Amino acid sequence: MNFGRAPRRSTRSRSRRAARAAVLPVAVVAAALALGACGSGKSGGGGNTNFVASNEDGIDTVPKADRKPVGTIEGKTLDGKTLNVASLKGKVVVINVWGSWCSPCRAEAPNLAKVANETKSKGVQFVGIDTRDTDKGNGVAFEKSFHMPYPSLYDPSGRLLLSGFPKGTLNPQGVPSTVVLDRDGKIAARKLGGLDVSGLRKMLDPLIAEK
Structure with missing residues (x-):
């Protein structure tokens, strides 16, 4: 009987468990995005969101008094x-989650570019989040192809989606998704799935008009 090797096996086992725990947050994000990739999902976000869902167009909105601030969304x-x-606080901010691999993202891109150009003078700033693009060059090519007039953060692992949208808020649950912030940096509206021009204006017009 050789009892001397048992501690080494235990140490290796602990190391493997620690390694799996270290990568769990990224894996969880990737799995969530994979489930909702290129399609719309059900409204939600965990907790009491106090939002009003529109079954007709799939746009969820939050009354001004019930809005919550967006989390940290910062990167390259x-x-x-x-x-x-x-x-960007002081502006209405449109955050669009997309990927170059996503067909609905390509379909909605001209609509986003059109409305971004039309509303820039009204204090609206669009920001993209390019997620699950393992090759950054694909994202760059997407932007050039559709003449996107606004920047996109590069977030291949989905970390920004995890930190940027706190529990209890309207958050992206698929790709594409669009979340709009009011001028106070609070989450005001969301659409899961692709958007057309009329849908974008429906989300933006009330927020542009807010005082």
């Missing part, structure tokens, strides 16, 4: 610049 854009969404 596809063109290598640093962007912190918190610095």
